[in-house]
Amino acid sequence: MMHRLTHLVEGRWVPHSHPAVFTTGERIVAGVPNSDPSVFGKLLECLEPPYFLLYVLHTPRGEAEPGRYQSPPVSSAEAYDFLQRFAPFLSADARFDLWAHSPGSHGTVVWDRHDQLFGYGPVAQFSSALTSLGFTAGAPEIPSPHQHHYHAELDHLSADVMRAFEWQMSPLRPEDEQ
Numbered sequence: 001m002m003h004r005l006t007h008l009v010e011g012r013w014v015p016h017s018h019p020a021v022f023t024t025g026e027r028i029v030a031g032v033p034n035s036d037p038s039v040f041g042k043l044l045e046c047l048e049p050p051y052f053l054l055y056v057l058h059t060p061r062g063e064a065e066p067g068r069y070q071s072p073p074v075s076s077a078e079a080y081d082f083l084q085r086f087a088p089f090l091s092a093d094a095r096f097d098l099w100a101h102s103p104g105s106h107g108t109v110v111w112d113r114h115d116q117l118f119g120y121g122p123v124a125q126f127s128s129a130l131t132s133l134g135f136t137a138g139a140p141e142i143p144s145p146h147q148h149h150y151h152a153e154l155d156h157l158s159a160d161v162m163r164a165f166e167w168q169m170s171p172l173r174p175e176d177e178q
Helices: 037-044 076-085 123-132 152-164
Strands: 005-009 012-015 021-023 027-031 052-057 067-070 096-102 107-111 116-120 146-148 168-170
Touching (some): 027 123, 037 107, 037 123
Antiparallel strands (some): 005 146, 027 116
C-alpha cells in the first residue's frame, strides 16, 4: 500500500495517519486520517459553489512544470468527481497541495503535503462537518522526522490531473516550495 507520509518509529519508516482531531480559532486545522480525500470533500460541502481549485504542484515527476494550477469555476459535482476520480492518487502521493476557494462563501479549504487541512471562512460550519465525521478536539502534529512519498506508479494519474481542467498556471510562491 502506498502512503503520502511516513515517519520514523523505532528505527523503521512506517506510514503516518493523523488521528481524527482538529483545532479551531480564526481557522480550522485538522489532520486527514489515512489521507482520505472525502474529508476535504466534507469541508467543501460547507462552501457555496462555484469553486476554484488550486493544484499546487511543488514536486513534479515529469507531468508538468512546478507551479500553481488554478481551475476555471467548477460546480459541486465537478469538484466531487475530481476528488473521486483521483482519490487513489490524492491519498497516496505528496507531490502537491490542493486548495478550494469559494468566492460566494469567502471560504477556502487547503489540504497540504503533510496531510493537514486548513479551513478559512465558515469555521463553525467546518467544525460541525468534522464533528459529524467523528473528529474531536486536539492538535494535529506533523511527525519528525518524516518523509514525503512520490510514487512512479501514480505518474499516469498525476498526468491525468493536469488534463482534468483547463488550468491557468502561475509560478510557485516561496512558501510552496519544499
